[in-house]
Amino acid sequence: MTTRADRDPGRRSRKERGTAARSDREGDSSSVGADCRISSVRARRVWDSRGRPTVEAEVALAGGAVGRAIVPAGASKGSREAHELRDGGAAFGGLDVMRAIANVDGEIARAVAGLRADDQAALDARLIELDGTPTRSRLGANATLAVSMAAAHAAAAAHGVPLYEYVGGAGAALMPMPQIQIFGGGAHAGRRVDIQDFMVVCPAAQSFAQALEWTAEVYRHAGLVMAARGASLGVADEGGWWPDFASNEQALATLVEAIERAGHVPGEQVAIALDIAASELGRGGRYRLGLDGRELDSDGMIELLLRWVDAYPIASIEDPLGEDDADAFARFTRAAGDRLQVVGDDFLVSDAALVRRAAAAGAANTVLLKPNQRGTLSETRAAWDAAREVGYAGIVSARSGESEDTTIVHLAVGWGTGQLKVGSFARGERMAKWNEALRVEERLGGRATLAHPWPRRAR
């Protein structure tokens, strides 16, 4: 990429001006110097969308650019995810992050001082080496990721470009198809229903903005249907309607009803995407569907999901089987992978090696990409590179514990993954991301294309 120094070597004035977020909005590239050497790194404790502590890092560069990023947190996590460092003890349920913050302010700040923020690979390699453990268990993946992301924001600001363009170059123009939750369940809704995410995608939408318009109407009508049934009880962790259903399948039927009431043809204009989050339902190939009063083995689970795929306009299923049930994951993919996106989240934990192994076994055909499952941007990016090598699709994803941070929107566009999962169509931490994507699409203007990652007809 051309650096600002190449284009305009003279400008280095006005210190401490502008985070990446500000430069995105204003398109203001004239006020921040191009010297990308890291001059200071600090962290602070901020609070996520569940009211839990999390890490925000701020990286300042010699040329005056500053970048900032907040790390999210999951609730239904894969066991192979990178280690999130929490303090334990009584305060805030043991979830405080003061140790991770001290690691950023101390060891990490010293180790990365003077490194170039715009050499993400070298910076992330330094973070990984400094931690010295395979899972970031010493310094914390929340500490390393905060710095990794904040440095990217600072570098983008120094280069005078929005983060998506810094990450993906001037040609990055593929808008992601959004996967938007309508009903939240599982660990995000007190396990009121077993399935975690009942989402929609808009295969026939022509733009990101249009996909949001369609989804807004589906979300609204789903709320009206619930209210009419006397089942309107607020929203779950990611903003989806609280799932007051008599069975898991009733949620599917209600989603179809909401799509129709919104005036769309189910499966053609608006289709269903599910996250079963099956690792939450049991271990060792046993799956307990509490709401339905059933316990299924792997084949029973596969049979149930295939029946749903036949009966409902489902375009995508995430974690249909548990993270420890790789053979069944492959059997399901063989049975449905030609007509369905089969996504590995807990199963693949944004890990390049696991993506390659899964591909060799024929399990899944899509990887969910969550930067905090690995702890640096480079490692998350490596999982996407591996996915492309093996012909898998990719979905950049938020966590259930989020903030106003919009980094993932820029990663989805910059990496060109073609899909973005952020939660529902309510609550500020979700809308901040959808709205940021609208700004990106507007900035791209006529160059923007909405990705259509699966066949037009979902079934």
Ligand code: PGA
């Ligand atoms: P989590 O869930 O962020 O709570 O882990 C999100 C998902 O499973 O996709």
Ligand code: ZN
């Ligand atoms: Zn998931």
